[in-house]
Amino acid sequence: MIDGGGGPALLRRINESTVLARLHRAGPLRLGDLSDRTELSRQTIAQVVASLVDDGLVEYVEDDQSGRRSPGRPARLVRLRPDAAHVVGIDIGPHRTLAVVADLTGRIVAEDRGDSSRLHSSDEMLAHVRTQVNETLARGGVDPGTVRAVGVGTPGIVEAEHGVVVRAPDMPGWTSIDLADRLRPAVGCPVMVENDVNLAVLAERWRGDGPDAGIVVAVQWGSRVGAGILVGDRLLRGAHGAAGEVGFLPAAQGPPIGAATLGPFERRVGTTAIAELANDDATPDDPASATLTAARAGDPTALRVIDTVAARFVEGLAPLVLILDPDLVVIGGGVVRAGPPLLEAIERHLHGRTLVRPTLALSTLGDHAVAFGAARLALDEVERRLFTVR
Amino acid sequence: MIDGGGGPALLRRINESTVLARLHRAGPLRLGDLSDRTELSRQTIAQVVASLVDDGLVEYVEDDQSGRRSPGRPARLVRLRPDAAHVVGIDIGPHRTLAVVADLTGRIVAEDRGDSSRLHSSDEMLAHVRTQVNETLARGGVDPGTVRAVGVGTPGIVEAEHGVVVRAPDMPGWTSIDLADRLRPAVGCPVMVENDVNLAVLAERWRGDGPDAGIVVAVQWGSRVGAGILVGDRLLRGAHGAAGEVGFLPAAQGPPIGAATLGPFERRVGTTAIAELANDDATPDDPASATLTAARAGDPTALRVIDTVAARFVEGLAPLVLILDPDLVVIGGGVVRAGPPLLEAIERHLHGRTLVRPTLALSTLGDHAVAFGAARLALDEVERRLFTVR
Numbered sequence: 001m002i003d004g005g006g007g008p009a010l011l012r013r014i015n016e017s018t019v020l021a022r023l024h025r026a027g028p029l030r031l032g033d034l035s036d037r038t039e040l041s042r043q044t045i046a047q048v049v050a051s052l053v054d055d056g057l058v059e060y061v062e063d064d065q066s067g068r069r070s071p072g073r074p075a076r077l078v079r080l081r082p083d084a085a086h087v088v089g090i091d092i093g094p095h096r097t098l099a100v101v102a103d104l105t106g107r108i109v110a111e112d113r114g115d116s117s118r119l120h121s122s123d124e125m126l127a128h129v130r131t132q133v134n135e136t137l138a139r140g141g142v143d144p145g146t147v148r149a150v151g152v153g154t155p156g157i158v159e160a161e162h163g164v165v166v167r168a169p170d171m172p173g174w175t176s177i178d179l180a181d182r183l184r185p186a187v188g189c190p191v192m193v194e195n196d197v198n199l200a201v202l203a204e205r206w207r208g209d210g211p212d213a214g215i216v217v218a219v220q221w222g223s224r225v226g227a228g229i230l231v232g233d234r235l236l237r238g239a240h241g242a243a244g245e246v247g248f249l250p251a252a253q254g255p256p257i258g259a260a261t262l263g264p265f266e267r268r269v270g271t272t273a274i275a276e277l278a279n280d281d282a283t284p285d286d287p288a289s290a291t292l293t294a295a296r297a298g299d300p301t302a303l304r305v306i307d308t309v310a311a312r313f314v315e316g317l318a319p320l321v322l323i324l325d326p327d328l329v330v331i332g333g334g335v336v337r338a339g340p341p342l343l344e345a346i347e348r349h350l351h352g353r354t355l356v357r358p359t360l361a362l363s364t365l366g367d368h369a370v371a372f373g374a375a376r377l378a379l380d381e382v383e384r385r386l387f388t389v390r
Numbered sequence: 391m392i393d394g395g396g397g398p399a400l401l402r403r404i405n406e407s408t409v410l411a412r413l414h415r416a417g418p419l420r421l422g423d424l425s426d427r428t429e430l431s432r433q434t435i436a437q438v439v440a441s442l443v444d445d446g447l448v449e450y451v452e453d454d455q456s457g458r459r460s461p462g463r464p465a466r467l468v469r470l471r472p473d474a475a476h477v478v479g480i481d482i483g484p485h486r487t488l489a490v491v492a493d494l495t496g497r498i499v500a501e502d503r504g505d506s507s508r509l510h511s512s513d514e515m516l517a518h519v520r521t522q523v524n525e526t527l528a529r530g531g532v533d534p535g536t537v538r539a540v541g542v543g544t545p546g547i548v549e550a551e552h553g554v555v556v557r558a559p560d561m562p563g564w565t566s567i568d569l570a571d572r573l574r575p576a577v578g579c580p581v582m583v584e585n586d587v588n589l590a591v592l593a594e595r596w597r598g599d600g601p602d603a604g605i606v607v608a609v610q611w612g613s614r615v616g617a618g619i620l621v622g623d624r625l626l627r628g629a630h631g632a633a634g635e636v637g638f639l640p641a642a643q644g645p646p647i648g649a650a651t652l653g654p655f656e657r658r659v660g661t662t663a664i665a666e667l668a669n670d671d672a673t674p675d676d677p678a679s680a681t682l683t684a685a686r687a688g689d690p691t692a693l694r695v696i697d698t699v700a701a702r703f704v705e706g707l708a709p710l711v712l713i714l715d716p717d718l719v720v721i722g723g724g725v726v727r728a729g730p731p732l733l734e735a736i737e738r739h740l741h742g743r744t745l746v747r748p749t750l751a752l753s754t755l756g757d758h759a760v761a762f763g764a765a766r767l768a769l770d771e772v773e774r775r776l777f778t779v780r
Binding site: 214215227229231232234236237238239240241242243244245246248249250315316318319320322323324325326327353354355356358 | 604605617619621622624626627628629630631632633634635636638639640705706708709710712713714715716717743744745746748
């Protein structure tokens with residue numbers, strides 16, 4: 001469709017996006033290199049860059065390396081301005097909230113933790129989140145006007161396209177809430193909503209152990225158990241947004257689905273089950289903590305509990321591996337504090353239960369995974385708008 | 391990158407692909423409509439169409455409908471020539487082979503069945519397949535020179551990118567065979583190789599019950615059990631090409647993986663298990679046939695067997711649904727001859743075992759599923775080359 005439509009405005013937008021995308025991929029470049037790599041003329045590049053500098057999207061910096069190598073005036077490089085745009089990623093949970101702010105390069109410039117355990121309605125939760133976003137931006141010295149997208153992670157089944165929480169039994173007043181619509185006026189930019197476990201797998205690909213391609217599964221394993229599944233660049237959400245609900249996998253013992261809030265599998269392996277196995281002095285928010293920490297330190301009793309629960313966990317992990325054949329399974333959530341002994345026990349019990357083996361790893365993202373994934377989701381939206389022509 | 395590279399040859403290719411793609415999507419069009427929809431000028435369209443007519447890719451036909459509506463000379467429509475290109479789809483199995491030939495519109499113009507049960511080496515199998523391709527083309531009166539791609543389905547784990555069969559325990563001499571390279575000289579065009587169950591799911595999307603989007607699972611259930619998984623337009627192959635190996639799901643009873651060729655789950659639900667449950671007069675190729683047919687006819691004893699095996703099948707189906715949340719699960723293979731009573735029993739046992747329910751269906755493609763999927767794979771390649779500019 002070369003001879004139809006378009007005109008100078010479209011051409012300028014295409015060229016600007018081409019330059020921004022190239023700088024995003026390659027990092028700072030000289031004008032000449034930018035011309036070579038984009039196959040745009042030197043004159044066109046100069047015009048495009050001048051316009052982008054005016055818009056505050058790119059800036060000139062000195063090339064330190066050339067300065068060291070050769071005498072005279074150092075060459076100038078063009079780069080994306082990291083502070084040209086920001087995103088906010090928020091992890092909303094029934095007990096706590098975590099907000100992070102990232103710049104255009106993905107660097108986290110501020111974070112803020114909040115306590116949501118005493119909020120009793122969606123209105124209270126939304127007010128809490130709005131305040132937290134503003135406080136996090138202020139903490140990072142970030143102009144709210146530079147925030148171009150906000151990503152939100154929430155428990156439950158989410159209709160991502162419209163930013164609606166379809167079902168969230170753990171959160172009071174949260175079912176059927178139109179979360180994107182409710183937050184958008186306060187932040188003045190697009191709001192993307194996604195299931196928290198789905199965001200954890202985006203974070204693992206981005207900042208954790210996830211490779212560039214293939215199938216990555218992030219299992220969040222705490223009092224509940226769920227899995228986010230990434231196939232290439234695409235979240236596997238499922239027909240009803242219910243893919244990866246491994247907490248409801250059939251278990252050897254226990255009542256069927258529907259008889260309790262927890263699913264059969266998570267009742268069998270979750271932190272409450274671990275606390276019961278250990279006769280742990282459980283706290284409601286954080287059962288099994290003492291046992292998990294003791295296992296990491298090599299305590300024999302705690303290690304036996306970990307071994308039992310690892311064997312149970314493999315009853316659910318084996319079907320997941322046989323069905324998906326993932327490249328990588330990252331285990332996150334509260335159980336991670338048991339450390340290498342847990343991973344070793346899972347590896348051992350998985351032996352002989354599958355045809356092929358994924359790489360298994362414990363998440364290194366701690367409780368940042370969901371907020372990081374929310375920031376990544378928002379960055380994807382910003383990059384899509386800045387770096388591609390629609 | 392508008393001002394770089396290209397030239398008249400590239401421009402012509404882009405315009406030709408644009409016209410072909412439009413005719414492929416929209417069907418026959420007048421020159422004026424083609425100009426409007428492609429945003430190419432009337433003059434450009436006339437040149438492009440003339441060139442494509444010379445190449446034998448498009449042709450003019452009379453517009454019957456306009457002839458009926460208005461007097462005078464009927465308008466001429468441009469359409470893709472269905473016989474401008476053909477593809478071959480081949481299903482290679484240890485007992486039988488099936489080849490189909492499709493034209494550019496996807497219409498099946500010929501098919502041929504072969505017996506492969508007495509072939510003892512890969513050389514014999516390859517010779518058999520080459521002969522069968524030629525015979526199928528001759529039967530359809532198709533010029534071998536118009537065959538632009540061949541798709542091949544085979545049991546086992548396939549490295550699709552290079553057309554290599556990595557592992558195929560059921561096929562003598564088939565493991566590690568470079569199938570695409572071995573067949574290409576005989577057919578003189580690209581050869582795409584894929585796991586047979588993966589092709590079955592492509593066929594279900596194309597000619598069966600598969601919807602246009604979403605997640606479709608095709609379970610092939612005979613003496614063995616495997617699943618092909620389609621996420622949008624993309625086959626979920628897995629990190630090692632081993633996704634969907636549900637035959638190896640853990641089963642309530644039985645030895646672990648490795649102790650036998652069959653996996654725990656397929657040993658428990660496959661046609662051999664059905665024959666054992668029924669004390670059926672089993673034949674090696676087709677056990678359980680009598681029981682399945684009797685169940686369809688309403689025989690109470692056979693229905694009890696079907697009910698038992700449906701309950702066992704759900705032990706594997708429930709994890710698959712919980713992990714993938716598919717839109718549609720199509721069950722194909724030998725068990726389909728039990729008909730609606732089997733589907734009803736599966737629906738009943740699945741109740742309460744998952745959070746959400748996919749649509750369940752029995753395949754209507756009979757034993758054509760893999761060959762149809764192979765033809766679809768080949769058509770995708772032909773369409774990619776004709777209708778897109780690389």
